Amino acid sequence: MSSKNKSSPWRVEWDESLSLGVPEIDADHQRFIRLVNELNQAIVDRLGMEEIEKRMHAILKVATSDFAHEAAMFKQCGYPGASEHSQKHAQMGRAMNEIQERLERGCTEYELIEAGLAVKEMLIDHLLNEDRKFLDWYRSTNPV
Ligand SMILES: [Fe+2]
Numbered sequence: 115m116s117s118k119n120k121s122s123p124w125r126v127e128w129d130e131s132l133s134l135g136v137p138e139i140d141a142d143h144q145r146f147i148r149l150v151n152e153l154n155q156a157i158v159d160r161l162g163m164e165e166i167e168k169r170m171h172a173i174l175k176v177a178t179s180d181f182a183h184e185a186a187m188f189k190q191c192g193y194p195g196a197s198e199h200s201q202k203h204a205q206m207g208r209a210m211n212e213i214q215e216r217l218e219r220g221c222t223e224y225e226l227i228e229a230g231l232a233v234k235e236m237l238i239d240h241l242l243n244e245d246r247k248f249l250d251w252y253r254s255t256n257p258v
């Protein structure tokens with residue numbers, strides 16, 4: 115995958131260009147990419163609502179812990195873009211809560227798939243653009 119792609123490819127592959135070299139955060143991002151692919155697969159294979167919902171919840175969970183790890187790291191290394199980045203995490207958190215509430219109220223399979231794709235799109239876009247900005251800054255201030 116080219117991490118410069120603006121649009122999200124259907125299947126995402128982890129590659130070293132996405133690595134921050136920070137094991138905790140890389141592990142979140144790797145887990146997240148694997149879960150996104152598993153969600154796609156569940157949709158493609160029509161595994162049913164229960165399975166799609168289960169996989170979506172797993173993504174939301176790993177995203178929440180990723181946001182917390184990043185916030186801690188921004189603080190630790192004095193990232194100047196921290197507040198802007200954290201606002202984007204908060205925005206996504208709100209969007210994910212809304213989606214989750216909608217699912218809990220009950221929805222059709224079509225709505226569930228649409229919600230799953232929206233979550234995927236939003237999180238991958240964030241990873242490729244916002245997390246990338248942090249990565250570039252981090253690498254420029256911490257040359258290997
Ligand atoms: Fe992230």
Ligand SMILES: [Fe+2]
Pocket residue numbers: 181184199203240244245
């Ligand atoms: Fe982030």
